[in-house]
Amino acid sequence: MQESAELLGHRYRFVPAPRAGRETARRPVLLLLHGTGGDEADLLPLGELLLPGAPLLSPRGTVSEQGAARFFRRLAPGVFDVEDLIQRTHALADFVQAAVERHGVAGRPVVAVGYSNGANIAASLLLLRPGLLAGAVLWRAMVPLEPEPLPDLTGTPVLLGAARFDPMIPNDNVEWLAALLRKSGASVTLRWQDTGHGLTQADVREAAAWLATLWTDEESTQ
Ligand code: MLT
DSSP states (O other), X not given: OOOOEEXXXXXXEEEOOXXXXXXGTTOOEEEXXXXXXXXXXXXXXXXXXXXXXXXXXXXXXXXXXXXXXESSOEEETTEEOHXXXXXXXXXXXXXXXXXXXXXXXXXXXXXEEEETXXXXXXXXXXXXXXTSOSEEEEESOOOOOOOSSOOOOTTOEEEEEEETTOSSXXXXXXXXHHHXXXXXXXXXXXXXXXXXXXXXXXXXXXXXXXXXHHXXXXXXXX
């Protein structure tokens, strides 16, 4: 596995598309965003499963909470330091723009795949930096903040992978996130699993099918 690199204060790994052949040339870059305590290596195996042939960009969160990497500060579980969140969302967006340039994939759409804390900053990227992400898979996400006015996310596909028995995220918070994104024009698919905060095989299968519908069929018809 390749070494981690550093860019604009973010440690990250980049995995290029295996071959810039015709069938993979239009695959989006998957922006992989780990949960609290993870790192830039965590989601790479999953990224390869989710959309084979897609380049992978996987940064490490820049906050350390007693040694656990996160993408922004929190005051308590589920209570976010919104000022810090805003600043780190923009820093992450700037990093993504610089990284796709550095690795020669700037023409491709970028689709975020985030889990927990990573899903929350991905939601924040959608809300604060519209135009950066062409889509997002948000596993176990909650409302990170409510911008005023809402962004224009017309047609942006978002898969929300939620859990009915998640002890960290009340079901109505997920419904609120879905409503916010829909009000912004995003095309939201909300899927509930009968499980808790942890990621399941069913989440992964569902996301892979969703990504394939959006970014594989389209290619085969061209
Ligand atoms: C967060 O802080 O983003 C959420 O509480 C999820 C977590 O990272 O534990």
